[in-house]
Amino acid sequence: MTSLPIIIDCDPGVDDAIALLLALASPKLDIRGVTVVCGNVPVSATSRNALQILELAGRSDIPVYAGCPRPLVVAPIYGQFHGVGGLGKTELPAPSHDVAPGHAVDFLIRQLEHALAADQQITICTLGPMTNIGVLLRMRPDLGPAIARIVSMGGAYREAGNRTMTSEFNMLADPHAASIVFSSDIPIVSISLDATHQVMATPERAQRFLPYKGRVGETVSAFLSHWDRNDPRRYGSRGGPMHDPLVTAFLIAPHLFETERARVFVEHSSPLCLGQTVADRYGKSGETPNVDIVTKVDAEGFFALLEEHLARYSPVEA
Amino acid sequence: MTAIIMDADPGVDDLAAILLALASPELSVLGVTTVAGNVPVEASAANACKALALAGRKDVPVFAGCSRPLVRAQIFGKHAYLGAFPDHVVPATDKRPEPAHAVSFIADAARQAVASGTPLTICATGPLTNLAMALTLDENVKAGIARIVIMGGAFTALGNRAPWAEMNMLADPHAAHAVLASGVPVSLFPLDVTLQALVEDSHLQRMREGAGRAGRALADLFQLSDRSDIDRYGRPGGPIHDIMPVAFLLAPELFEMRHAAIGVETGDHTMGHTYADFSGEAAAAGSAEIARRVDDQALLSLLLDRLETYASKNASTAEIRP
Numbered sequence: 001m002t003s004l005p006i007i008i009d010c011d012p013g014v015d016d017a018i019a020l021l022l023a024l025a026s027p028k029l030d031i032r033g034v035t036v037v038c039g040n041v042p043v044s045a046t047s048r049n050a051l052q053i054l055e056l057a058g059r060s061d062i063p064v065y066a067g068c069p070r071p072l073v074v075a076p077i078y079g080q081f082h083g084v085g086g087l088g089k090t091e092l093p094a095p096s097h098d099v100a101p102g103h104a105v106d107f108l109i110r111q112l113e114h115a116l117a118a119d120q121q122i123t124i125c126t127l128g129p130m131t132n133i134g135v136l137l138r139m140r141p142d143l144g145p146a147i148a149r150i151v152s153m154g155g156a157y158r159e160a161g162n163r164t165m166t167s168e169f170n171m172l173a174d175p176h177a178a179s180i181v182f183s184s185d186i187p188i189v190s191i192s193l194d195a196t197h198q199v200m201a202t203p204e205r206a207q208r209f210l211p212y213k214g215r216v217g218e219t220v221s222a223f224l225s226h227w228d229r230n231d232p233r234r235y236g237s238r239g240g241p242m243h244d245p246l247v248t249a250f251l252i253a254p255h256l257f258e259t260e261r262a263r264v265f266v267e268h269s270s271p272l273c274l275g276q277t278v279a280d281r282y283g284k285s286g287e288t289p290n291v292d293i294v295t296k297v298d299a300e301g302f303f304a305l306l307e308e309h310l311a312r313y314s315p316v317e318a
Numbered sequence: 319m320t321a322i323i324m325d326a327d328p329g330v331d332d333l334a335a336i337l338l339a340l341a342s343p344e345l346s347v348l349g350v351t352t353v354a355g356n357v358p359v360e361a362s363a364a365n366a367c368k369a370l371a372l373a374g375r376k377d378v379p380v381f382a383g384c385s386r387p388l389v390r391a392q393i394f395g396k397h398a399y400l401g402a403f404p405d406h407v408v409p410a411t412d413k414r415p416e417p418a419h420a421v422s423f424i425a426d427a428a429r430q431a432v433a434s435g436t437p438l439t440i441c442a443t444g445p446l447t448n449l450a451m452a453l454t455l456d457e458n459v460k461a462g463i464a465r466i467v468i469m470g471g472a473f474t475a476l477g478n479r480a481p482w483a484e485m486n487m488l489a490d491p492h493a494a495h496a497v498l499a500s501g502v503p504v505s506l507f508p509l510d511v512t513l514q515a516l517v518e519d520s521h522l523q524r525m526r527e528g529a530g531r532a533g534r535a536l537a538d539l540f541q542l543s544d545r546s547d548i549d550r551y552g553r554p555g556g557p558i559h560d561i562m563p564v565a566f567l568l569a570p571e572l573f574e575m576r577h578a579a580i581g582v583e584t585g586d587h588t589m590g591h592t593y594a595d596f597s598g599e600a601a602a603a604g605s606a607e608i609a610r611r612v613d614d615q616a617l618l619s620l621l622l623d624r625l626e627t628y629a630s631k632n633a634s635t636a637e638i639r640p
Binding site for chain 2: 068069070071072073075103105106131135138139140141176179180183268269
């Protein structure tokens with residue numbers, strides 16, 4: 001089996017960290033690099049957190065590239081559920097590696113140039129604001145054909161927003177970059193709050209990771225207990241929604257997901273609805289559908305997948 | 319000597335700005351970056367190459383930049399039909415843009431400026447797309463830029479591409495917003511001041527007769543794109559917008575500048591409209607200044623005097639045709 005070449009663009013972030021650990025445990029994915037962006041926490045912290053997660057997984061061979069420290073047009077905002085440093089209350093050892101030299105956007109350009117020359121394509125996962133990808137597409141629109149598709153966590157269609165009434169954090173944090181990406185011709189899989197709110201890491205589910213005594217299992221258990229929103233009125237249960245891990249899960253086990261095709265627009269000028277994702281499912285806009293919106297997720301299947309993958313990390317005695 | 323990057327969309331008056339800068343020993347032009355604006359980016363890059371060859375300065379690198387604005391639908395200039403400068407007016411050249419992207423060149427130059435402790439000046443005479451992208455890439459880019467001098471905006475004057483907006487602001491208002499909100503010191507040269515200095519036939523004649531091949535090309539291009547509008551300007555002649563920020567770097571005493579808090583509208587109805595608050599604490603605290611008045615006769619004399627140095631460079635332009 002040949003593995004799928006991917007680049008993970010992220011802002012770790014507690015749920016980004018779980019998404020990375022899941023991806024790193026899968027032989028189906030060939031992670032060419034991790035690019036980080038300003039989002040849940042500033043880019044200096046997302047860089048450090050990405051390095052720490054790769055070291056935790058024993059995969060320091062994968063390079064981390066620091067990306068944009070701010071959104072294109074709007075002022076930066078940061079996440080609310082990731083703690084001061086971005087990984088909740090978890091303290092991982094200081095990274096022994098540094099970020100790779102050069103900018104995340106330059107790395108993306110080089111990888112896509114090579115792919116284009118070799119008549120290959122790379123899948124890009126976006127787990128944070130889309131600033132790096134927006135800059136990439138405006139600098140080098142010719143590289144679009146080298147992107148197989150963009151699998152993105154972000155947006156809210158039938159669900160309400162999580163940072164404002166209408167808007168999910170990643171879209172709100174850089175609505176202009178998101179608009180650039182969603183108005184491109186690149187195929188997109190959109191994993192929005194519609195999907196992630198179906199996959200709640202309830203305390204019972206979080207417990208399932210405790211038996212894995214190694215550092216990865218303990219770390220994920222700690223992440224999930226920190227992640228508990230404790231808001232049954234909103235989510236129907238305790239626990240936190242599994243936003244970013246669904247992106248890497250989608251690539252490993254697409255059979256757990258149902259999708260619906262639509263054209264997607266991102267609001268970037270309304271003060272009330274800034275960052276809102278608007279789906280045209282019924283051809284009202286006259287534009288060609290360009291997005292597969294995930295409408296349904298097999299939540300039990302996802303947690304079984306996560307458990308099975310995290311069990312692959314050999315226990316490391318502390 | 320001030321190290322500058324010229325970010326431009328040549329464009330006839332961009333050509334004048336480039337020729338003025340290259341004729342001025344006070345300025346060291348590190349490179350010319352181009353953007354879609356007056357014309358598509360391929361044409362603006364080709365025109366920048368022709369401009370440098372015309373000036374006998376093929377050593378100055380050209381970098382092609384963004385081919386479209388950040389988010390709005392693309393528009394071009396009123397004289398976009400000119401496209402690339404015709405060869406019979408500005409001779410063809412073998413000079414080509416460098417492989418690197420304009421945004422990468424600006425960002426790298428700014429990072430090096432931080433490292434060397436000598437921040438750059440950017441002279442922007444087109445839509446601000448490249449600069450907005452470079453400022454998004456890396457905090458060091460902001461730290462490496464001492465000042466951005468910009469042709470753009472309209473405050474008391476009406477717009478030129480729409481009644482409410484000047485072309486460079488209208489073409490990419492989101493990029494303009496990003497640059498103006500970045501905190502980098504900005505000197506803005508809006509239509510209010512660029513319409514105070516009109517190039518008349520007598521100026522074109524002096525250019526044509528006294529400034530070598532470069533002067534002839536510039537005068538010919540001016541006549542190809544008739545810029546006069548006697549109903550609007552009340553007198554004969556056409557504006558030469560883009561020379562203003564370059565001239566400011568050479569002779570700031572020709573301009574009356576005022577501090578202001580400035581912004582640009584990115585919404586639908588008055589997209590690209592620039593507004594300024596000249597009063598109060600916001601203006602005093604802001605990092606922007608706006609040109610209000612220019613000594614037009616002294617400005618045009620400065621331009622024509624500097625262009626005359628090209629008369630003696632005719633020999634070096636003989637190598638333009640391969």
